């Protein structure tokens with residue numbers, strides 16, 4: 001009897017012993033173990049684990065405490081999460097990092113809600129700091145600034161601050177500019193200058209430019225401003241990457257606006273300092289153009305700028321502008337009537353439907369995923385038509401093209417996102433009441449205006465929704481936590497604007513977390529590499545100061561990222 005028990009015991013023990021032996025003999029110990037926490041994996045079957053082991057920049061094991069303890073060796077760094085939450089790094093699918101870095105490091109900055117006095121004060125200080133500079137560039141004035149503050153002459157206001165510097169100030173959307181007389185003179189803009197295609201030089205009563213330039217008209221001035229040096233652009237890219245890492249962002253899609261963006265992110269990666277997976281949308285000409293794109297140039301740039309962490313199979317196209325009082329987004333229904341645009345104005349498109357279709361078919365054939373800026377529901381519809389034409393011409397390439405912003409979508413077009421395999425790139429993080437939303441509603445109308453960002457409808461229709469900050473356009477920072485909270489609450493995360501915005505479109509926290517992690521990785525075409533915590537994937541992991549799954553939803557926007565790991569290496573820490 002005794003013998004039998006021993007025998008059975010040995011039989012039971014034997015596989016365990018061999019398992020332990022084989023583990024210690026064949027499995028190398030982890031370099032890093034994080035344990036004793038709530039680790040959100042973003043894998044629906046097993047959404048949370050207690051511990052993870054990391055080696056060679058990848059997840060080696062995950063599960064309960066016991067499973068992972070087996071991977072701890074004498075040299076393993078062990079981090080006790082002490083109950084804190086860890087999760088995959090955030091993927092921001094629409095951001096302008098180089099532009100944001102340039103603004104932070106080299107421009108004259110004031111907040112979106114700055115008053116005329118505050119703007120004058122900031123600019124005067126900048127002018128005093130650099131008395132010999134030709135240009136003062138900066139921003140960003142609010143979209144509703146000129147509705148809130150009746151300036152007699154926008155140009156004259158800036159002339160009073162400096163008539164020796166040329167002043168160029170962007171608005172919060174990044175699409176429009178406010179300049180002084182010196183800037184207009186240097187650009188040769190006068191009463192006889194015609195509006196460029198796709199842009200407006202706003203005039204005063206006697207036909208002179210009043211200092212406001214909308215859409216492509218800003219380029220008349222922008223093209224003569226001394227460009228930043230390669231060194232400045234590299235510093236800008238490095239600064240923005242550090243800022244993103246501090247917010248927990250380990251993957252992003254640079255949404256192609258600045259010419260300098262691809263080269264500087266590539267250079268940063270070559271230097272070993274790009275601590276994030278970067279998908280970069282190659283830049284195409286902004287505004288109206290004749291003929292198709294230069295596809296050979298895009299092919300050349302695709303190979304020129306690709307590197308370990310820089311993925312270049314992406315292109316950005318612009319179909320329209322913004323649905324602010326500038327009224328440059330292409331809408332299906334007319335805007336609220338105003339003096340400049342009249343009663344039946346629906347915005348304008350940069351490209352004809354034929355041009356977009358030609359480009360889409362060719363880019364899709366060449367393996368480029370296209371992000372199309374479509375801020376109005378009219379532009380959304382034309383873009384969906386063009387993607388349908390590409391599917392017809394090329395078959396289903398499997399490329400998930402994206403409609404950027406796409407806050408206004410006609411209900412009839414919602415099912416087409418799933419049917420055509422298109423992602424709604426919701427950016428910026430503004431699905432809550434805010435001054436910018438007030439400006440948009442004043443232009444689009446009280447009834448349709450608030451029906452902005454149909455997140456739940458798209459998810460219910462099984463469409464892919466991704467989220468981008470659009471920093472530095474329209475939001476003051478790349479902070480993803482305010483966007484994540486507001487996807488769930490549809491209220492201003494810091495309580496600075498009352499009420500809620502189309503609360504019927506609120507989604508669950510789990511859905512919001514999926515959007516910010518795995519759905520984002522899919523948009524970067526890196527879902528096999530990152531976006532969730534699974535064995536073999538890149539260890540892009542963040543440690544938070546709170547458990548999002550346990551705190552009240554109103555606390556999510558206050559989240560601090562204690563540690564950010566990219567490819568298993570610590571790239572941000574608050575300690």
Ligand SMILES: [Zn+2]
Nearest residue numbers: 094255470473
């Ligand atoms: Zn953008």
